[in-house]
Amino acid sequence: MSRPTLLTGWGRTAPTAAHVVRPRTAAQAARMLAGAGPRGALARGLGRSYGDAAQAAGGTVLDCSELTGPPHLDTERRELTAPAGTSMGRIIAHLLGRGYFVPVTPGTRHVTLGGAIAADVHGKNHHADSSLGAHVRSLTLLTPTGEAHRLGPDGPDPDLFWATVGGMGLTGVITEATLGVHPVETAYARVDTDRTPDLDSTLDLMARSDHAYRYTVCWVDLLARDGSLGRGVLTRAHHALRADLPAPQRRDPLRHRTGTPLAAPPWAPPRLLNRWTVGAFNAAYHRAAPLRERGRAQPLGGFFHPLDAVEGWNRMYGPRGFVQYQFVVPFGEEDTLRAVAEGLSRAGAPSFLAVLKRMGAPTPGPLSFPRPGWTLALDLPAELPGLARLLDGFDERVLAAGGRVYLAKDSRARPDTVHAMYPDLPAWRATRARVDPDGVLVSDLARRLRLV
Template sequence: MNPPTLLTGWGRTAPTAARVVRPRDARRVADALAGAGPRGVVARGLGRSYGDAAQSAGGLVVDCTGLTGPVRLDPERGEVTAPAGTSMGRLIDHLLPRGHFVPVTPGTRHVTLGGAIAADVHGKNHHVESSLGAHLRALTLCTPDGRVRALTPDGDDADLFWATVGGMGLTGVVTDATLAVRPVETAHARVDTDRTAGLDASLDLMSRAEHPYTVCWLDLLARGAATGRGVLTRAHHARVADLPRPLRSAPLSHRPAALLAAPPWAPPRLLNRWSVGAFNAAYHAAAPERRRGRVQSLSSFFHPLDAVRGWNRIYGPRGLVQYQFAVPFGAEDALTDIVTGLSRAGAPSFLAVLKRMGEPTPAPLSFPRPGWSLALDLPADLPGLGRLLRGFDERLLEVGGRLYLAKDSRASAETVHAMYPGLPAWRRTRDRVDPDGVLVSDLARRLRLV
């Protein structure tokens, strides 16, 4: 029997110990589920959920990174099929030289396909393309009863398909999936950049954007008229004719690489209101006021943080808390209140990303809804952090906002239940395939999801 392993999420908070197994096929996944034990089991990919979604204290964790194998592209159907342990990076590396790209990518390459489905990840194009689940054509799910189920979004068990999308691994273990993909001419984007003077200007430009990809970095320490100032980037996929001549001979050449590594240890409070304030001011000032048509590699546009290995270590030994929320259109005042509250509190976040959100998938636990999403990272040892975020939770509840389960590490069960009205329906589907409660995580226990 494997000895317990201490696990955390990407935020490096709340470690718990569990036995870890690494099956390499669906049969061994079924064996792991059958031998879960009284503390249950949960799947884990590359560990990029920020909180406790892929931990199970005293239980069993199924490391799905062993579920690998051939990636099969069908260019005529515009679909790719891959094992669930395939990383988003490997999927992109396979597709781009063949003139295709994933329909949705989160902000890192380092997430498995199964994990991306479990979190129903979204990207910079949610306002036009929704989240990953909208492009998922089929998946194979291993459930605690030993069955291996082939699911589709409109098949006989569509309820289970949609309960799995965004279901945080609590309906079964995904072993492979088929995803729609898009043709591209190059491995580059054509990027427009605007430096904005405040939050209202950022929202206005984002509302009028016709680009398929839009994202805005915000300076959450700026005050007064500059509160919420930002750097807005919008992009299209570049065509061959858009590329500088030296790049046209190999337009699909794709070589992402981590260029730097964060130090293995950083002192507590390295990131504070003064150090982050100086960085934010310099970053905002260095951004072009208005620049059009810059050609940028897809890897640097979509996954800039991947260029720094282990960047989460710079938050120090206590780790970080990511707070990602969404508010509906018409509730921009709540967004303004939260941005202003962060500024007044001097909360040192240099990773603050604003996105415009579009139509959701039918998945009851999927996070995005039409409106605005803001994601920000804060040092976990920031004095008064818990009180500050609880106040924001209350403001979100007033306007029908919600938190992203894949990023959460500290919300209360009552808050999350009020934010997700589809939870009872999701539970009914989940209980049908797991009546004994075999599938459970630290997040599920903390939020009383199961």
């Protein structure tokens, strides 16, 4: 057995040690699962879950990033099949070169296909297209009993399929999956931008206009005070047609541009991101955005994955890392959004990555996060005084409003709160017990929240 390796999530909080193994084939993954010790096993992708979802203290972690190979595109069926360790970036590059695009992408391309399904990731088009699980045609799931289950929403075991979609890797190791994809003419988005002066105008504009766009997202300033609280930069888009592009880009409209990422400093001092530095950034960013701009052609990489332009940006939060907090509340519960925004502003909580979106139809996954309503995601330095108390208070408001927090980003919620937010947890446990009767599959998240 190899020496234990210290692992964290992208937020770089709560490190724990596990034995890391790297399967390259499904057969190797099966042997590694079978050889797991008393502390269990868990699959891990590229480590972009923010909290402890891809950690298993004292156990065996299967690093599945080498469980990869060439994706296969079936143009007649508009389906792409790929090994689960294939990154979203590689899949997007493969598809765009052939005039297709993924149905859903999260805010980074540095996630594996299997990890994206396990978290049932959503993107800027959830209000129109739901989450990734709605577009998974089939997947192969390796369970600790040694069985390889071929699953789909209409297959022989739909309960296991949906327990796996959003199941945070706790039903088995996904080794391959097939997605529906859609054709595009270019590798660009046609983007409309509006700058809003406060939270009420932000919510109003999104409610009135989001239905007219496939993709929509709003950056909001949660450090602004008084009448400017919640001012935003709203960007909405469709896939650009060739005719939408400037003449130079029309010659090679499907050229995929990701650029060379800048590197964040290898070390940042504590409290570099504080209410004054972030407040200044937020004010400058809001002021620099166009008041109203229409039809700007933007490379898809820049539109969907802006933070990928800075390698290791999570180091900017200093040695103690950061907490990402994301919740969803139903439409009609806008007062909960206002209460959270006002609480953050009063606390001087420095978040320059606060993102507001509208969500649409959910998937049947018992642990899948998205629900129709408003979702707000924000990053906060882990060293912020009083952070735990502040977020616990927000959890109570979100729960009372009929909302929930996102397990793929959580690192600090309380078990009883999460259990109340996910009322289908008992049904999920029953399905999981069928395929993992000995409780081999486990994570730090699962232990902390008593999911298993």
